[in-house]
Structures are given as C-alpha cells and as structure tokens.
Amino acid sequence: MLDFLNDLLWGKVLLVLLIAVGVGFTLASRFVQFRYFGQMFRILGASQAFRRDKHGHLSSFQALVLSVAGRVGGGNIAGVAVAITLGGPGAIFWMWVVGLMGMATSFLECTLAQTYKEAEADGTYRGGPAYYISRGLGQRWRWLAAVYSVLLLATFGFAFTALQSYAVATSFGDAFGVPVLYSGLGLALIVGLIIFGGIKRIARISEVLVPFMAGGYLLIALLVLGLNIEKIPDVIVLIVKSAFGLEPAIGGGIGAAIMMGVKRGLFSNEAGLGSAPNVAAVAYVPHPANQGIVQAFSVFIDTVVICSATAFMILLSGVYDPTSASDVAGIALTQASMADHVGEWGRTFVSLALLLFAFSTILYNYYLGENSLNYFSRDNQTLFNAFRVAIVLLVCWGATTDLGTVFGFADVTMGLLAVANLVALILLFKSGLRILKDFDGQRRQGIERPIFNAKDHPELNLDPQAWELAPEDLERAHRTLGNTPATSRG
Incomplete structure (x- = not known):
C-alpha cells in the first residue's frame, strides 16, 4: 500500500x-x-546589521539559516547518492530543474507566510501554510489548514526527527565505532538543552552552526572539483544526456531519472512542502516579498550548490559506474567517493558532515512540530513542554531502531503534505502576485527597501499587529511614501 501511494503521489x-x-x-x-x-x-546584508534581535524579533538572516538548517540535511549527502543510484546521473538534471522552479515556489509560499503571519502575546510571530490557508482562503478552508497541521506534525515533528536521529547514530557508529545507544543519548541531551530554550535559542545556535557546516562541506567539494577540473565538462555532458535517456545507465532510464530527481529534489529543498514558510514567518521584514526573495535563495543554496557538490564528488570518483550495478549506495556511496578523492579520512569527514546536517535538521523539525501544535492550541507552554520531552525520547528511540517502515510512511505523508500546500498555493496565486506587484511598484519608484502598508490590502484579512513597523522603517516610510503605512512597534 505504501509503495502504491508513493508511486501515485x-x-x-x-x-x-x-x-x-x-x-x-x-x-x-x-x-x-x-x-x-x-x-x-x-537584503541579507541589511539584515545582518540587525540580526542581533534589535526589536525582539528574528531577522531575515536568522530565518534564512533556520530554513537552510532544515533544507540542508541527509538529503544533500545520502539522498543525492540514492537519486544517482536509482535514477542514474540524469536524476541530477531533474533535481536542478526542481530547484530552479522551486525557487519561485518558495518565493510564493514564504511571501504568503509573511503576509498572513500572526502576532503572539510575547511579541513573536507565527505563520505558515495553516495560517495562510485559514486567513487567505477563509473559514470554509479551515479543514485543509487542520489537515496540513496534522501532516506537518506527523512528518516533520515525529517521523523525520526519528529518521535524522537514526542517520546520525548509524553514521557515527560506522565512522568511530560508537554504539548507537550512546550516540542517541548524547544527541538527545544536546537537542533537549537547545529546544527548551525556544525558537530564539534555536536561531542563535543555527546562525553559528549552519554557515560553519555548509561552508566546510563546500570547501572540501571545491578541493575535489579542483583536483578533477579537466573531467567536469564530461560529467556535465553525462548528466544532461542521461536526463533525456541518451546515455546507458542503471536506474530505469528517463522515467526513473525524472521521478528520482523530482522526489529527491523536493525532499532536499522542500520547496512546495510548506515547511520553510513556518520559519520564514517568524522574521521581521518591512515587506513580505523580502522574505520570499531570501527564501528563494535558500533553495538555490540547497539544491544548486550543495546537492550539486555531492553529485559531482560521486560522479568524478572511480567508485560510481553508471553502466553497471553496484552494492555501494546511499551514504556509503558518498563516503566511498570522498575516500577515493582525498583518502580514508574522507569517510570520517562525510560522517561528521552528516552529523551536523542531521543535527541542525532535528532542531528545525522540532520547530515545525511546535508550530503545528500552536495552530490548534495557541502558545500553550504545557503542551510545548510535553512535545519537547517527546522529541528527546524520540531522538533516543530513533537512534536505536530500524526505521524502514517509518521512512516509507514519511514519504507518503510528505507527499500528502505537499499536495495540500500546493493546492493552497494555486488558490492563493493571485494574492501572491498582488504582494509582488506592490514590491515591484515601489522598486520602480526607486525605493531600495520597499515597505508594506497592510492598510492598502483590507481584502487580505491580515493581522494588523503583525504589520506594525519598526521605528526606523516607519520613519523611512514617512520620508519615501509620504504617508503612515502602519503604527510603530517601538
């Protein structure tokens, strides 16, 4: 049944x-x-200057690193290897296509998340698909918002958290011989210390961890590319030819290449799933399109940059042979390929990279689960604390359990999650274009950093408290627009 649903979705x-x-x-x-x-x-340059929580909110930069923390995970290391193994090198081409299209999709969903965000009692924001469905589509669509929230909790809050814990523990065990139980306990302790500090502590950890882990991985990838620079054109030709069935490859030909590229591309960059908008909504920005632009960039980082780095390391190695089947697949293929390039220490490096990627994803998954619970019970700290305890226990359990069935279940729920969100995006298409038109119009007037006036869009049913501007933006609005777009938050 799971296989049938996966194939259909x-x-x-x-x-x-x-x-x-x-x-x-x-x-x-x-x-x-x-x-x-x-x-x-x-936008990120301007955001960096205020990223230290000047007015009590997260900045675009912090929201970016949080979303990158979630997008950049096991899919960038093991998922790319799986795509190549089952779909051939051509799967990477279709992963690129999904990534470039996904940048537009991510812009739309994250702009909508910012537009329809809601202010909480403690001054923070909440938002995401459940919020833009219920506010943007109205009361008769609240059932879809509720279904989405349940699927988000099941997929990211529970299933993916256990899967990431399993990936960390098994990889750490392979590289260093550490029993999975000890890895699980250690990981659970660290995760618990962070998530009980809430979204701001998660953001502070992520803005240090994410640039370090992504930067380190890309530096090694650049080293590998430099050592094999003369082979790169041949690899690109192989990818393109395989994408259109013009190259013999294991994996089922063009159909498998497209399916694996789409599936693993979406699994990796999450554009269209509606997961990243939950994080995009927490930031303060003067215009919703700012966050849409930044989040489109996070898809580019994930798919076009980091996934490509893994793909080229595999295809440039002597380990992968597209004309014959191999027993080496998944994370083992990435590790063996790295070792082929730089020596045996490459296996250890891949394990450490996977550890950091998966760890950051667990923090991200936790927040998505918390946000889905918040939709049903607003700012319920008792419920949140119970969920935090459950996550700590789940990390321990996931590290020590065979999760084959869980992975199949997560693929189905993730597919259903994407269907619910994509249907909502189609229905809110015009609203997204309206916000973009407002941003484009101000840019054409020479305004470098457009400001969103919520009062100009009464038909959107927005939360006015969520669109109170920071004092510096309110002052800038007076100077550039000559009116008062909103009250000050200061």
Missing part, C-alpha cells in the same frame, strides 16, 4: 502540481527568482 500527482506552481509562478512573476537574485544579497 510522486510519479503523477506531485509532478503535475509542482510544474503547475513552479513554472506557472515563474512565468506569471516574470521570473522573479532570477530578477531579484542580486537583491538576495542586499
């Missing part, structure tokens, strides 16, 4: 929906992910 339904949303919004927005690619760096 990933082989047919999601393929159509992902193309409809990704290509549709790319065209309707006039290629927003490429038009504002340079703007991504300027």
Whole structure:
C-alpha cells in the first residue's frame, strides 16, 4: 500500500502540481527568482546589521539559516547518492530543474507566510501554510489548514526527527565505532538543552552552526572539483544526456531519472512542502516579498550548490559506474567517493558532515512540530513542554531502531503534505502576485527597501499587529511614501 501511494503521489500527482506552481509562478512573476537574485544579497546584508534581535524579533538572516538548517540535511549527502543510484546521473538534471522552479515556489509560499503571519502575546510571530490557508482562503478552508497541521506534525515533528536521529547514530557508529545507544543519548541531551530554550535559542545556535557546516562541506567539494577540473565538462555532458535517456545507465532510464530527481529534489529543498514558510514567518521584514526573495535563495543554496557538490564528488570518483550495478549506495556511496578523492579520512569527514546536517535538521523539525501544535492550541507552554520531552525520547528511540517502515510512511505523508500546500498555493496565486506587484511598484519608484502598508490590502484579512513597523522603517516610510503605512512597534 505504501509503495502504491508513493508511486501515485510522486510519479503523477506531485509532478503535475509542482510544474503547475513552479513554472506557472515563474512565468506569471516574470521570473522573479532570477530578477531579484542580486537583491538576495542586499537584503541579507541589511539584515545582518540587525540580526542581533534589535526589536525582539528574528531577522531575515536568522530565518534564512533556520530554513537552510532544515533544507540542508541527509538529503544533500545520502539522498543525492540514492537519486544517482536509482535514477542514474540524469536524476541530477531533474533535481536542478526542481530547484530552479522551486525557487519561485518558495518565493510564493514564504511571501504568503509573511503576509498572513500572526502576532503572539510575547511579541513573536507565527505563520505558515495553516495560517495562510485559514486567513487567505477563509473559514470554509479551515479543514485543509487542520489537515496540513496534522501532516506537518506527523512528518516533520515525529517521523523525520526519528529518521535524522537514526542517520546520525548509524553514521557515527560506522565512522568511530560508537554504539548507537550512546550516540542517541548524547544527541538527545544536546537537542533537549537547545529546544527548551525556544525558537530564539534555536536561531542563535543555527546562525553559528549552519554557515560553519555548509561552508566546510563546500570547501572540501571545491578541493575535489579542483583536483578533477579537466573531467567536469564530461560529467556535465553525462548528466544532461542521461536526463533525456541518451546515455546507458542503471536506474530505469528517463522515467526513473525524472521521478528520482523530482522526489529527491523536493525532499532536499522542500520547496512546495510548506515547511520553510513556518520559519520564514517568524522574521521581521518591512515587506513580505523580502522574505520570499531570501527564501528563494535558500533553495538555490540547497539544491544548486550543495546537492550539486555531492553529485559531482560521486560522479568524478572511480567508485560510481553508471553502466553497471553496484552494492555501494546511499551514504556509503558518498563516503566511498570522498575516500577515493582525498583518502580514508574522507569517510570520517562525510560522517561528521552528516552529523551536523542531521543535527541542525532535528532542531528545525522540532520547530515545525511546535508550530503545528500552536495552530490548534495557541502558545500553550504545557503542551510545548510535553512535545519537547517527546522529541528527546524520540531522538533516543530513533537512534536505536530500524526505521524502514517509518521512512516509507514519511514519504507518503510528505507527499500528502505537499499536495495540500500546493493546492493552497494555486488558490492563493493571485494574492501572491498582488504582494509582488506592490514590491515591484515601489522598486520602480526607486525605493531600495520597499515597505508594506497592510492598510492598502483590507481584502487580505491580515493581522494588523503583525504589520506594525519598526521605528526606523516607519520613519523611512514617512520620508519615501509620504504617508503612515502602519503604527510603530517601538
């Protein structure tokens, strides 16, 4: 039954929906992910200056590293290897396509998450698909918001947390001989110390950990590429030819290449799942499109940069042979490929990278679970604390248990999660374009950092408290727009 549902969701339904949303919004927005690619760096540069929680909220930079912490995980190391093993090198081409389309999808869903976010009693924000479904689509769609929240809790809060713990413990055991029980206990202790500090502590840990882990992995990848620079054009040709069935490869030909590329691409970058919008909504930004642009960049980092780094390391090695079957697959293929390039210490490096990637993803998964619970019971600290205890226990259990069935279940629930979110994005397509039009209009007027006036959009049913501007942005609004777009938060 799980196999049947997986084939239906990933082989047919999601393929159509992902193309409809990704290509549709790319065209309707006039290629927003490429038009504002340079703007991504300027927004982050401005965000860096205020990232130390100047007004009690998270910045775009902190929201970015949180989303990268979730997007960059086992899928970037083991998932890419699985895609190549089952779909051939051509799966990487379709992973790139999913990533580039996913940048537009991520812009749409994260812009909507910012637009429809809600202010909490402690001054923080909450948001995500459940919120933009219930506020943007109205009361008659609250059932879809509830279904999405349940699926989010089951998929990320529980299943993926256990899977990441299993990946850390088994990889650590293979590399250093540490029993999985001890790895699980140690991981659970560290996770517990962090998650009981709430979203701000998770953000502070992530803004140190994520640049370190991603930067270190990319440095090694650049070293490998430099050692094999003359082979890179041949690998690119192999990827493109395999994508269209023009190259003999194990994995079932073009159909398998497309399915594995789409599946692993979405699994890795999460664009369309609606997971990242839960984090995108917590940041303070002067305009929702700012966060959409930044989150589109996180998809680029994940898929086009880090997944490609893993793919090239595998395809440039002497371990993978596309013309014959091999017993080496998954994380073992990535480890063997790294060892082939730099020596046996490469296996240890991959294990350490997976440890850091999976650890950051566990923190991200926890927050998604907490946010789904918050939709049903607002700011219930007793419920949150019970969930935190459950996560600590789940980390211990996941480290010591064979999770084959859990993985199959998570694939199905993730597929259903994506369907629910993509349907909502299609229904909210016009709202996303309206927000983008507001941003584009201000940019054409020469305003470098547009400001969102919630009062100009009464039809959107927004939370006015969530759109109170910081004093410096309110002052800037007076100077540039000549009106008062909102009250000050200061």
